[in-house]
Structures are given as C-alpha cells and as structure tokens.
Amino acid sequence: MSDFKLGNKSLKELEGVHPDLVAVVKRAIEITVQDFSVHDGIRTLEEQRKLVERGASQTLYSRHLTGHAVDLVPYINGKLRWEWDPIYDIAEAVRVAAKESGVTIRWGGAWDVVFTNTDDSPEDLVVDYVARRKRAGKKAFIDGPHFELPKQVYP
Ligand SMILES: [Zn+2]
Numbered sequence: 001m002s003d004f005k006l007g008n009k010s011l012k013e014l015e016g017v018h019p020d021l022v023a024v025v026k027r028a029i030e031i032t033v034q035d036f037s038v039h040d041g042i043r044t045l046e047e048q049r050k051l052v053e054r055g056a057s058q059t060l061y062s063r064h065l066t067g068h069a070v071d072l073v074p075y076i077n078g079k080l081r082w083e084w085d086p087i088y089d090i091a092e093a094v095r096v097a098a099k100e101s102g103v104t105i106r107w108g109g110a111w112d113v114v115f116t117n118t119d120d121s122p123e124d125l126v127v128d129y130v131a132r133r134k135r136a137g138k139k140a141f142i143d144g145p146h147f148e149l150p151k152q153v154y155p
Contacts, residue, residue, distance in 0.1 A: 004029050010038035017041045017067045021149055024098045024105065025070055032093035034086040039145065040064060040071040058141050069148035084123075087144035091115075091122040094147055104153045108146030115147075 006014075006029050014022050025038060043051075043064040051057040063069035072094065074086035091107060098105045098116045107115035109122055110129035118125065126142055133140035 002030060002032050004035040013038040013041035018149055020103045021070060023101055024103050027097035028093040031096060032090055034089035035075045036072045036090045037075045037080055038070055039073040042067045063148040068154055071145040073145045088122040104150055106148050106150040108143030
C-alpha cells in the first residue's frame with residue numbers, strides 16, 4: 001500500500017467518469033510507487049476543441065467527452081510533472097489495478113495494444129509503438145498520462 005491519496009481536485013475531476021475507471025484510479029493510488037493527480041476527467045466539447053487547436057489532442061471524439069478517459073499526471077514536490085519515468089510507474093500501477101478489477105484499459109503510450117492484455121513494461125510498449133508507427137510512415141502521438149475504457153468494450 002502506498003501513502004498516497006487522491007486530493008479534492010482529483011476527486012472532483014473523477015465526477016461523471018465511468019465507475020469502472022474510477023474504481024481503477026482509486027485502486028491505483030493505493031498501490032502506486034509514484035503519486036499522481038487526476039488532471040483531466042470529463043471534458044466539454046469546447047475544452048476538447050481548444051486542446052486540438054493547440055495540438056495537445058488529436059481528436060474531437062475524445063473519450064474524455066463521455067467520461068471514458070482520465071489523465072493521471074505525476075505529482076512531484078507539489079507540482080505536476082509530465083516526465084516519462086514517473087509516468088511509467090503510474091501506468092504500471094494502473095495496469096495492476098485494472099487487471100485486479102477485470103477492467104480493460106487502453107493506454108495513450110501505446111494506443112494500438114490492449115494495455116491490460118500485455119505484461120511488457122510500459123517503456124517497452126512505447127518504444128515498440130513508436131517503431132510500428134514509424135514503419136507505417138506515420139507519426140506517433142504518445143500521451144502517457146492518458147488511460148481510457150476502449151470503445152470495443154465500453155461503447
Ligand atoms: Zn487524456
């Protein structure tokens with residue numbers, strides 16, 4: 001068990017998010033070695049439009065709009081940090097929590113795999129994903145803090 005707890009801001013962000021995903025986040029904070037904040041839960045279309053405009057998101061059909069996605073950002077020395085090493089630790093905690101609860105998760109570090117169906121390290125998953133995109137002649141948009149309930153399982 002970790003000593004970390006979700007703060008009020010994180011709990012607020014979880015309002016309106018699908019209960020399966022909320023359960024995973026609440027379990028993840030108990031077992032993670034890296035503290036995190038729920039930076040973004042549900043979003044309005046207007047918020048999403050702004051993110052797409054500044055290149056922070058690729059789609060107007062984000063799973064955040066429907067309460068099927070959360071962004072979990074490392075919280076280090078009182079600040080949110082978008083850094084890969086702590087992001088990998090959080091991803092690992094989310095995967096363990098999701099597997100425990102039997103919830104299927106798709107991760108923004110490797111969009112084309114079912115995160116909860118693999119045991120590869122999050123770091124390896126990102127490297128492999130970027131390589132696959134490169135081979136296909138495509139850009140890799142990686143978003144390590146992003147976790148979602150996949151459409152195939154949660155329409
Ligand atoms: Zn996201």
